[in-house]
Amino acid sequence: MSHAMLAVPELSWYRRLSDRLVEASSGRAALGALVVFAVFSATVLPWQAAKAAEAVGDVGSPDTSFWYSADRLYELAEAYGEDGRAAYVLARVTFDVVWPLVYTAMLVLVIGWLLRRTFEIGHPARLLVLVPVLALLADYAENLCTAVVMARYPATTPVLAELAGVATAAKWTTLSAAFLLVPVLAVLAVLRRDRTRPEPTVVYQPR
8 A cells, every 4th residue: 555655656757757748849849959969960979089089099988888897997998098088088078968968859859749649648658758868867877987987097986887887788778769769659650640530521412
């Protein structure tokens, strides 16, 4: 009894949040977010990638791996050198603050708009709009862990070094799921529109 009473408000809170996000997702907002995402991906993303390659070479980066151990993170920190680590930390507190917001806004608005056209208010499927938000939180957790580890190296940071790989795996898992939701929901929206489209009225005209 007590467990059920505690679970209902929690579920209601998530549903209220998801409904608000979905109802705020208009077609115009989704289109605008897509344009910003495309421009950012075509301009800022390549520029940042070139800067990272200049700073650390072809050693690799933790945030582009699916998962890595604490030992691997320390190996990268050593390979970067002092200047490379400083450049890595700077990118995490500048570029990697803005970029997750760009892709999250795009995914939330696009997924929300599709859900709005497919499922009514209060439907459990609307909780899917929160998947990109989970990716955002995982991305920021990854950035925090790796930036602190790089900043403190050669001192070790055991807890954050272990959590960094978990956060990165969570980021890629939720982000991949969010991008896969877009075509799936688009198909469902089209199918629902076809089902709800009224049959054409045939008027009989006697000769």
